[in-house]
Amino acid sequence: MNLENVLESIKPLDKHSMDLCKTHLDSLTKPIGSLGVLEDLAIQISGITMNSKPIIKQKQAFVFAADHGITEEGVSAFPQEVTKQMVLNFINGGAAINVLARKAQTPVTVVDIGVNGDLIIEGLVQCKVAHGTKNFSKEPAMTREQAILAIETGILLTTEAINRGVDLFIIGEMGIGNTTSSSAIVTALTNAPLEDTVGCGTGISTDSLQIKRSIIKTSLEKHKPNANDGLDVLSKIGGLEIAGMVGVILACAANRRPVILDGFISGAAALIAQSLSPLSVSYMIPSHSSVEPGHRVIYQKLTLHPFLHMNMRLGEGTGAALAIHVIESSLQILHEMATFADAGVSNKNL
Ligand SMILES: Cc1cc2ncn([C@H]3O[C@H](COP(=O)(O)O)[C@@H](O)[C@H]3O)c2cc1C
Ligand SMILES: O=C(O)c1cccnc1
DSSP: OOHHHHHHHHHOOOHHHHHHHHHHHHSSSSTTTTTHHHHHHHHHHHHHEEEEEOOEEEEEEEEEEEGGGGGGGSSSSSSSSHHHHHHHHHTOOOOOHHHHHTTOOOOOOEEEEEESSSOOTTTTTEOOOOSSSSOOOTTTTHHHHHHHHHHHHHHHHHHHHHHHTTOEEEEEEEOHHHHHHHHHHHHHOOOOOHHOOOOOTOOOOOOHHHHHHHHHHHHHHOOOTTTTOOOOOOOOOOHHHHHHHHHHHHHHHHTTOEEOOOSSHHHHHHHHHHHHHGGGGGGEOOBBBOOOOOHHHHHHTTTOEEEEOOOOOTTTTTTHHHHHHHHHHHHHHHHHHHBBBHTOOOOOOO
């Protein structure tokens, strides 16, 4: 499916399944609504899957890696080659996402969608759209065609995984410099002040933070990305890994599969997906709230509420991997808890 078909296929959640799920939750041995977010998640996943008792059997993490020309401006605490080095670490199973995904029994697929350098590594999915983006303080990060190609890469990988039976997705990324790109996207799409959208990423100094903000400000003045056109925003100031994640989100929405968002950068991808298809937001499951300040701005615009508050600021899909445990718990409640009738517990509001 190409991007256009995917956007046309996205439909609202199934209200009937959600109502049935809520009725069942209300019949379980607990005060109504007392399991809070666990209940909300079960209801949302019912609406997504059109099944009032959904089951998750196969999970999949996609980690998209790409480089950013904007690193030339000194916006990260780390050099660009760390992207490539971390790809090897992912493949060898030694990164944080590998550990947390293993714990959640979720396979990790690493996708080179735009790393600067040729990587021939067994196990790495090679879908390079470009050798990194251009320095967007000087010229557009990529062409519109490249942005679409990278989104369609995410769509293709997701569709293939769905055909293999995957029923829950998590997204993550690796790309030195990508908090600068994400902050630019969030500013362009929300108009929020730079103080609220730009943070320290990997840990830059306060002086570098001022430079990061001023680069974003002048780049936005230069390119004037159209806030009503997610593809314009993505191509002028975005990243190829961000585009890949947009593709996963949209393909999940089109195929009625839940997709767990991760930190700040996956949130920037979610905002692009929202601008291309407002309906896609109901298929997104938030996970944690990042230390990066702009993450709060993202959640406000999406009207989603993260349920994990872990002081994390890593990305890679780590927060999303943790959220799998909560989501699986919510469905286990739905399947295994006794009803008032089954357990012989009085169900009367006095
Ligand atoms: C060793 C290492 C592992 C990482 N894993 C994720 N990130 C995170 O940090 C980067 C974004 O921050 P900035 O915009 O400041 O460069 C991204 O690659 C993100 O995934 C990492 C960063 C480092 C250094
Ligand atoms: O929240 C994130 O995903 C994040 C924050 C800082 C650096 N890298 C990732």
